[in-house]
Amino acid sequence: MYALPNMDLWKGRTDSLIDKDEFRIHQIVKDNRTTSVNNTCGIIGFSCEEGVRRNKGRLGSKEAPNEIRKSLSSLSWHGQSADSLVDFGNVICENQKLEAAQAELGSHVEKILSKNLFPVILGGGHETFYGHYLGIRSSVGPNAKIGILNIDAHFDLRSYEDITSSGTMFKQILDNDHQAGYLPIGIQRYGNTKKLFDTATTLGCSWILEEELVDENSEENENKILNFINQHDYIILTLCMDVINASEAPGVSAPSSFGLSGKMVRQLIRKITSHTKTISFDICEVNPSLDCDNRTVKLAANLINEVFMCVERR
Numbered sequence: 001m002y003a004l005p006n007m008d009l010w011k012g013r014t015d016s017l018i019d020k021d022e023f024r025i026h027q028i029v030k031d032n033r034t035t036s037v038n039n040t041c042g043i044i045g046f047s048c049e050e051g052v053r054r055n056k057g058r059l060g061s062k063e064a065p066n067e068i069r070k071s072l073s074s075l076s077w078h079g080q081s082a083d084s085l086v087d088f089g090n091v092i093c094e095n096q097k098l099e100a101a102q103a104e105l106g107s108h109v110e111k112i113l114s115k116n117l118f119p120v121i122l123g124g125g126h127e128t129f130y131g132h133y134l135g136i137r138s139s140v141g142p143n144a145k146i147g148i149l150n151i152d153a154h155f156d157l158r159s160y161e162d163i164t165s166s167g168t169m170f171k172q173i174l175d176n177d178h179q180a181g182y183l184p185i186g187i188q189r190y191g192n193t194k195k196l197f198d199t200a201t202t203l204g205c206s207w208i209l210e211e212e213l214v215d216e217n218s219e220e221n222e223n224k225i226l227n228f229i230n231q232h233d234y235i236i237l238t239l240c241m242d243v244i245n246a247s248e249a250p251g252v253s254a255p256s257s258f259g260l261s262g263k264m265v266r267q268l269i270r271k272i273t274s275h276t277k278t279i280s281f282d283i284c285e286v287n288p289s290l291d292c293d294n295r296t297v298k299l300a301a302n303l304i305n306e307v308f309m310c311v312e313r314r
C-alpha cells in the first residue's frame with residue numbers, strides 16, 4: 001500500500017520564515033507533487049518489519065520512517081538550495097505480504113531515479129534493501145554492473161529456501177544477478193556463523209570486518225572500497241544501523257557490543273556518497289520502540305543529512 005507524504009511530520013523550530021541561512025530541514029522538504037529544478041534527493045519510506053519478523057528479530061522498525069522524518073526536521077540546513085529535498089511518502093507492507101511491498105518500493109525508487117533525483121530510502125527492516133535493489137536494477141537495465149556496499153554487522157546471506165527475510169536479501173540477489181557485486185563493511189565476527197563466512201566466500205565476496213576498520217588500516221580499507229567502486233558501473237549504498245555500537249545505537253533488533261562508532265560510519269558515508277557512481281542510499285533497522293532517548297533515531301537522521309550534503313555538493 002502507498003501513502004502520500006504527510007507534510008505535518010515535517011515540523012520544528014523556525015528561526016526565520018524568510019532568511020534561508022536560518023532554515024532547518026522541515027523548511028526545505030517539499031511534497032513531491034511540487035517539483036523544482038533544484039531538487040536533488042527524493043525521500044521514500046518503507047514501513048515494514050515483516051522481514052524482521054520472519055528472521056525472528058525484535059519488531060518495531062515499521063515506525064522508523066516517520067520517526068526519522070520528525071528527527072530530521074529540526075536539523076539546520078547547510079545545503080545550497082532551499083528546494084533540495086522532496087518527500088515521496090511511504091510504502092507500507094500489509095498483511096505480511098513482503099514480496100509485494102518490496103516490488104512496490106522498487107517501482108517508487110525507479111520513479112524517483114527517473115526524475116533525476118537521488119533516492120534516499122527510510123526503512124524498515126533490512127528487507128527494505130531488496131525493494132531498493134529491484135528499483136535500481138530495473139532503472140539501470142540488466143547489463144549494468146551494480147556494486148552493493150553494505151555497512152552492516154551482518155552478512156544477511158542466509159538461505160531463503162524456506163522463506164525470504166531481513167537476513168536473506170544479498171543471497172537472493174547474488175544467486176540470481178551475476179552483474180551484481182557485494183562488499184559488506186563492518187562485519188562482526190561473532191554476529192555471523194562460520195557458515196555465513198563460508199557462504200560469502202563461495203559467492204566470491206570479500207568483506208571488511210568491524211575490527212579492521214581502525215585508523216591504522218584506513219588507507220587499505222579506502223583502497224578496497226575504491227577498487228570495488230571501480231569494478232562497477234553503479235554503486236548502491238545500504239546502512240544497517242546495527243553496525244553501530246549499542247551505546248550509540250540501542251534502538252535496533254540486534255545491537256552490536258563492539259559496533260563501529262557513529263563517526264566512523266559518517267566517514268564511510270561521506271566517502272561513498274561523494275562518489276558520483278553512487279546513485280542511491282537506504283538506512284535500515286532503526287527500531288524506535290527499543291530506542292533510548294531517541295538516540296538511534298537522531299543518529300540515523302544525522303547520517304541521512306550527511307548523505308543530503310554529499311549528494312548536493314557533487
Ligand SMILES: N=CN[C@@H](CCC(=O)O)C(=O)O
Nearest residue numbers: 057058126154166167253254
Ligand atoms: N538484518 C539483520 N540480520 C541479522 C540480525 C537478526 C536479528 O534481528 O536478530 C541476521 O540475520 O543475523
